[in-house]
Amino acid sequence: MTFPLITDPFFYAVAVPAVLLLGVSKSGFGAGFGSLAVPMMALAVTVPQAAAILMPVLLLMDLLGMAAFRKDFDLKLLKFLVPCGLVGTLIGALLFSLLDGKVVAGIVGFFTLLFLAQRLLFPPRPDSPPPPKWLGALLTATSGFTSFVAHAGGPPISAYVIPLRLSPLKFTATLAFFFFVINLSKWIPYAWLGLLDLRNMATSLVLLPLAPVGVWAGVRMARRIGQVLFYRVLYGGMFLTGCKLLWDGLR
Template identity: 65%
Template structure:
């Protein structure tokens, strides 16, 4: 397993942050976890180490939130996101990690700017179904390459003005399906090895901590503040990813 203390100094807070993100509170911050870990290990290795931890977080979130999810949305989003993972498998290794970081960061900032410049009114129609399919596919792709699927799909979900618990539950079910679909292609690409899995095992006790903290908060937070914090997470995520691409 990895023994570098600097890696764990970065990885442990990153795992807790991802757990909080997976439970919905601060969900916009989840996309920066792999780039943070990539300060000490390559992006593909960081993604592989996170995969078993995401499985733990997903199962915890699924058990707590599955009944609150919007299954009408999920019937459209899950197939689209799985298509995105297939595209990610095909392009993995072709696109550099810096390119992926820059694309995800730019998409995040553009989406956020549009959202803030033209906020939906109470009488605004919901986004078209085709946009959900498109952004679901983009989300599956960015999730595959860097566990950064939250920002694209959030651009579609945010205007729907779902209750925080429904928003969180819908994302939880979506990314459980996406993350479990990654195991076979990650193994085929050679990312599932004993060193990465042993490192994941060391970090595993920290995964439930973040989920527990996030679930405690998301059930109590005012919807207005929930979405303000989500927007802040998207802003910081976008800036960090663009910085990683150009630094």
């Protein structure tokens, strides 16, 4: 009987840094780099399999992140974001079997780079108004959708939340609680689609001890980094993510 576990050394060579990066991103930079995890792991396995393997890891990271930032989130903003994000995950579940994950990744990458270009070429003034609610609803629903398909929900929602100019702690805490709800909502559809099989879950358990390490490092960074540096790092993460996702889509 074959042990139900991925044993390919190359898979772990890309999965270990991907999980650590995901933990640092989710607990330190509001998922700025986190969308790189699935594309990195997709070098060794398919995108749906990489997404399924990360499900238990994400759950543990979300719980640890919420515990660390339980007093720092913006409840009013969450009440707006969560329903919109859940609409996106529902659409993702219904269309999952019809979509090519790389096409979705390419679209997310393109719009991520477009958002960054807009911020660079037309920087907002300190007194500029926040984005309209309709745009926030659209971007948040897109975040739920791309999160379901490839765990790439960070760039769309960041495009809405970044202009709100939250403090680093409030930004990270709010997205930590948002993605906990979004990721939790994906368990039943993922099981229904047959992605949560024994081999993927056994592989996930091997990677699970890395989750607290990444989260611990991210929390320390979030509590010590200044606001200007925080957003510079966040933009850098979104740029790398956008380039990688766009490259995957064009391939």
